[in-house]
Amino acid sequence: MLRFNFLLWAFLFFFFLRSFTQWFLTRLNVSHLRQHGDAVPEIFQEAIDREKLEKISAYSIDSARFGIRASLAQQAFFLMILLSGFLPWLVETLSRWDGGIILSGLFFFGALGLLTTLFQIPFDLYETFVIEQRYGFNTETLRLWLIDLLKGIALSALLGGALLCLILSLITKGGEHWWVWAWVLVGLLELLILWLYPVLIAPWFNKFEPIHDPELEQGIRALMEKVGLRPKGVWRMDASKRSKHTNAYFTGFGKNKRIVLFDTLLTSHTAEEILAVLAHEIGHWKKKHVLKQLLLAEMLSFAAFFILAQLLAWPLLYRTFGFPEPIPYVGLLLMGAFFGPLGYFAQPLGAALSRRFEREADDFALNLIQKAEPMINALKRLAVDNLANLFPHPLYAWFYYSHPPLVKRISRLKTLSPKLAEAINVS
Numbered sequence: 001m002l003r004f005n006f007l008l009w010a011f012l013f014f015f016f017l018r019s020f021t022q023w024f025l026t027r028l029n030v031s032h033l034r035q036h037g038d039a040v041p042e043i044f045q046e047a048i049d050r051e052k053l054e055k056i057s058a059y060s061i062d063s064a065r066f067g068i069r070a071s072l073a074q075q076a077f078f079l080m081i082l083l084s085g086f087l088p089w090l091v092e093t094l095s096r097w098d099g100g101i102i103l104s105g106l107f108f109f110g111a112l113g114l115l116t117t118l119f120q121i122p123f124d125l126y127e128t129f130v131i132e133q134r135y136g137f138n139t140e141t142l143r144l145w146l147i148d149l150l151k152g153i154a155l156s157a158l159l160g161g162a163l164l165c166l167i168l169s170l171i172t173k174g175g176e177h178w179w180v181w182a183w184v185l186v187g188l189l190e191l192l193i194l195w196l197y198p199v200l201i202a203p204w205f206n207k208f209e210p211i212h213d214p215e216l217e218q219g220i221r222a223l224m225e226k227v228g229l230r231p232k233g234v235w236r237m238d239a240s241k242r243s244k245h246t247n248a249y250f251t252g253f254g255k256n257k258r259i260v261l262f263d264t265l266l267t268s269h270t271a272e273e274i275l276a277v278l279a280h281e282i283g284h285w286k287k288k289h290v291l292k293q294l295l296l297a298e299m300l301s302f303a304a305f306f307i308l309a310q311l312l313a314w315p316l317l318y319r320t321f322g323f324p325e326p327i328p329y330v331g332l333l334l335m336g337a338f339f340g341p342l343g344y345f346a347q348p349l350g351a352a353l354s355r356r357f358e359r360e361a362d363d364f365a366l367n368l369i370q371k372a373e374p375m376i377n378a379l380k381r382l383a384v385d386n387l388a389n390l391f392p393h394p395l396y397a398w399f400y401y402s403h404p405p406l407v408k409r410i411s412r413l414k415t416l417s418p419k420l421a422e423a424i425n426v427s
């Protein structure tokens with residue numbers, strides 16, 4: 001039985017505050033687009049016509065509406081599982097089997113994960129085969145979608161299972177300071193995953209190969225060597241088997257650092273624009289942005305493990321949600337249920353840091369190629385190809401955006417002369 005004490009009310013307060021904030025921000029963003037979205041911004045004058053603008057607005061509104069509905073439905077589903085008495089029943093059943101904490105924990109999270117995944121399936125299908133299809137993005141077959149789903153389940157079972165085994169064995173056998181060990185070992189495991197991601201995990205979903213175009217290859221080599229990097233670090237990914245969206249990213253660390261360019265980007269952009277995108281990604285590489293983000297994540301993880309260790313044996317936490325006594329794996333879930341909504345409100349900090357890194361990478365690119373036009377043209381084309389919302393509400397962008405809004409980003413590039421960028425840049 002649930003106990004309606006301060007802890008439950010506090011949980012419900014933050015849980016619904018998150019739902020409300022998400023709904024409010026989406027609504028704000030959509031009405032902002034409706035108000036301002038019928039005139040092409042000056043910067044985009046030649047790149048976008050009226051028809052395109054209407055398509056961008058329609059896509060932005062459709063995906064925003066669907067996104068918030070899916071998110072709220074998933075939250076309602078989680079709340080139902082948490083408050084219906086299903087979990088105490090599951091724990092009771094598992095304790096009768098007597099498989100030990102680790103095995104019970106694996107079953108517990110396995111069942112939860114499976115239920116959540118099943119609930120999510122119709123939303124994923126709708127997003128891919130209705131919304132993305134409607135705007136001409138989807139190129140995925142149902143077969144590939146299913147294979148991806150199964151691979152995703154296998155991967156999260158493997159990685160999540162390993163993580164859970166590690167944490168539960170440390171809780172039961174690691175002594176008083178188990179959480180310090182857990183923090184160190186989980187950090188190392190994450191490092192290992194990040195290191196293996198470009199060479200082991202990503203290739204399981206996509207094919208990666210060197211760039212074939214000889215002219216472009218030469219440009220890439222020249223650019224990479226100019227900043228003292230291996231030209232072999234640039235790869236082409238077959239993103240077009242799933243979607244027509246275009247993108248590029250930088251990933252991995254150590255010897256496995258990679259810049260990945262989507263094949264869709266390579267076919268849609270001119271060589272000069274591709275090199276500008278590449279210069280931006282080189283900026284992320286040279287400025288060690290992945291490493292910096294990792295360090296920040298480890299600091300947060302230290303705080304989270306500390307709090308977890310303080311509260312894991314607190315009987316009231318369990319009784320509030322209908323469990324008779326403290327059980328480590330249940331504690332992990334309950335603490336996760338608290339951390340989720342609280343973490344949501346910390347999101348603007350992460351987004352602000354990410355936007356700062358993006359500006360740094362833009363500055364770096366500007367310095368490297370000494371011209372703003374290729375970068376500006378690449379950003380314009382990215383906006384058009386991906387039907388990116390050109391009118392996000394400032395508050396929405398501040399809360400969520402990992403990149404500065406496009407109009408802002410382009411105007412910034414326009415006003416920054418390469419010389420000025422050099423002054424900002426320390427490299």
Ligand SMILES: [Zn+2]
Nearest residue numbers: 280284358361
């Ligand atoms: Zn970037």
